[in-house]
Amino acid sequence: MAQIYSIMHQVAYYECDINQQMTLPSLIQVMIKASEEQSDSLNRGSAFVNHLGLGWVITNYELTIQRLPRLGETIRFSTKATAYNKFFCYRDFYIEDEQGNRLVTVESVFVLMDLVTRKIKTVDEQVIAPFESEKINRIKRFEKIPALTNPTSQPYRVRFYDLDGNQHVNNAIYFHWMLDVLDYEFLTKYQPTHVQIRFDKEIEYGNIVDSAYQVIFDADAQTAQSIHQMKVADQLCCEAVFTWHVMD
Amino acid sequence: MAQIYSIMHQVAYYECDINQQMTLPSLIQVMIKASEEQSDSLNRGSAFVNHLGLGWVITNYELTIQRLPRLGETIRFSTKATAYNKFFCYRDFYIEDEQGNRLVTVESVFVLMDLVTRKIKTVDEQVIAPFESEKINRIKRFEKIPALTNPTSQPYRVRFYDLDGNQHVNNAIYFHWMLDVLDYEFLTKYQPTHVQIRFDKEIEYGNIVDSAYQVIFDADAQTAQSIHQMKVADQLCCEAVFTWHVMD
Structure with a gap:
């Protein structure tokens, strides 16, 4: 079972829009902080990954939003690296209020890029092992994004x-x-x-x-x-x- | 003596520039959060002030920077409403590292604006009293900002x-x-x-x-x-x- 990592976060006024709701940019930033802290806690932070000549790149997010966090609210950001295949690592995030109600669910895809050639590399076992993700063969498909007809x-x-x-x-x-x-x-x-x-x-x-x-x-x-x-x-x-x- | 209020803050990657130092916009945002929390703790938050038909407006900042906070560092933001006269409220901020070394000092000027007329009002005693600021007569002068000659x-x-x-x-x-x-x-x-x-x-x-x-x-x-x-x-x-x- 993939390890779960959580951080608590109180929503500040400067993270909110005029609706007094947390903005998506702020939400994404705190979410990625949770995943970075998990990597650091497992000694798989950016220093380790960069030392191998690699860097993480995010290719997809799918967000499902029940409601956005509100100004002043203390919320929990949790994350786990659920699964990986030859090229793709799948990481889930979820945000809950203090009562444990789910506010936002995020599925994401990360790949490892060679820092010199800027090309995608196969997933390195020594990078991924400590997260205890499931190794899978299938590639997860996301819904197609519609074309712009009149932009x-x-x-x-x-x-x-x-x-x-x-x-x-x-x-x-x-x-x-x-x-x-x-x-x-x-x-x-x-x-x-x-x-x-x-x-x-x-x-x-x-x-x-x-x-x-x-x-x-x-x-x-x-x-x-x-x-x-x-x-x-x-x-x-x-x-x-x-x-x-x-x-x- | 003016009451001092402090908050601790850990500097996140998204608050830093590529020099891995906290950006001035992020620093100002957290600083103002400290002053808002102080106001809330004294029941003089924005709800109280708005109820009187007033809003706080900042007119000046003077920052003196020994060094900028660094990525990952936990720092203390402190603030006190030092003094006020008929129209101006003077508030100081200071940022210290975990060893108590001063990193940044900020002097600031706040005024109360009438929310309808958008004009500056005299400082209302019931708004300012709980901060235990010193009442003064003099008006603090800041250094003149040079003109642009070749912008x-x-x-x-x-x-x-x-x-x-x-x-x-x-x-x-x-x-x-x-x-x-x-x-x-x-x-x-x-x-x-x-x-x-x-x-x-x-x-x-x-x-x-x-x-x-x-x-x-x-x-x-x-x-x-x-x-x-x-x-x-x-x-x-x-x-x-x-x-x-x-x-x-």
């Missing part, structure tokens, strides 16, 4: 502070670029209930990211779907689909 | 996530706009040792902020000075001067 877009230049202590564009920043294109009215009326995101290519400091999107409303169901594509020049770097529901 | 500038559009759980553009965001204009080479070579910043006018969602700046190098002393002005249309909203020193 609008906005440019974002990668800023110095979009790079983090891990020296990469923090993948939480992609959520800023994807969500900021949606307008104020939308973001104060709807909240996300499901997110499927795929990271295709690294984005670097100074790049201009074209954040394209399209929103499809279903007024009867009080839901909406937003489809997103991020490109640098003509290269697709990230795509995502969000399901939204009118806030209570 | 370069870059535009920044206020994004949805620049608004925080307090429903304003988080004042830490101004540091993003000011610092991002400096280039990668500068920001990985120099670190700030002193900052003087004055907030003149609120910036709102959707505004385009023109972030103008100028850097003056003193190669012999291994120091630099950067001067900053932020405007929305022709209205000056914020100005600042940073002193920088080549990193160790």
Whole structure:
């Protein structure tokens, strides 16, 4: 059975949007902190991995959101490295309130990249063993992200502070670029209930990211779907689909 | 004697830049969290202040930086509301490492704004009394911020996530706009040792902020000075001067 690791976190005002709910970028950042702390606790932190000439790269997130954490609330972030196959490591995260109610569930895919060639490497047993993940043969398939048929877009230049202590564009920043294109009215009326995101290519400091999107409303169901594509020049770097529901 | 309030904080990877040092925006955010927690603990939180039709606005920060907190370090943020006069409340912050060494000292000025008229009000005794600040007559003067003689500038559009759980553009965001204009080479070579910043006018969602700046190098002393002005249309909203020193 995969080892579970948890951290407690109190939601600060600067992690919340004007709805007084924790933003997705902040949620992703704390979630990844939990997985880094687990790796450190098992002596498989970034120093160990980098020493092998490797680095972790996240290729997919699937988020299922019952409700977002609220300002001031103390929540538990848990994570376990559930399974792996030749190339892919599967890690689950879940966020619970103080009563143990599930707020958010995240499935994710990590791969090991060669730091010199920037190519994906097979999963190294000495890196993965301490997590006690299940070894599997099958490859997990995620739902296909719909194509954009009538997109609008906005440019974002990668800023110095979009790079983090891990020296990469923090993948939480992609959520800023994807969500900021949606307008104020939308973001104060709807909240996300499901997110499927795929990271295709690294984005670097100074790049201009074209954040394209399209929103499809279903007024009867009080839901909406937003489809997103991020490109640098003509290269697709990230795509995502969000399901939204009118806030209570 | 003014009451001192402290919180402990462990510096997370997402609060650090690629130098693995805590960024100024993150530092300011945690600092303000400490002052909000003090206000809440004295029943003078935002609910109490808003109920009187008032809101706190920060007009000045002066930071003196011995060194910036490092990734993973646990640090203490302390604050006290030292003194007040008819219009201005003076609050000090200081950040110490686990051995009690002073890392950063911040002096700040807060005013109370009428939420309807957006005008500054005289300091309300019932708001300030529990902090046990000294009542003074003099007005504290900060060093004048030099004029820009040969500026370069870059535009920044206020994004949805620049608004925080307090429903304003988080004042830490101004540091993003000011610092991002400096280039990668500068920001990985120099670190700030002193900052003087004055907030003149609120910036709102959707505004385009023109972030103008100028850097003056003193190669012999291994120091630099950067001067900053932020405007929305022709209205000056914020100005600042940073002193920088080549990193160790």
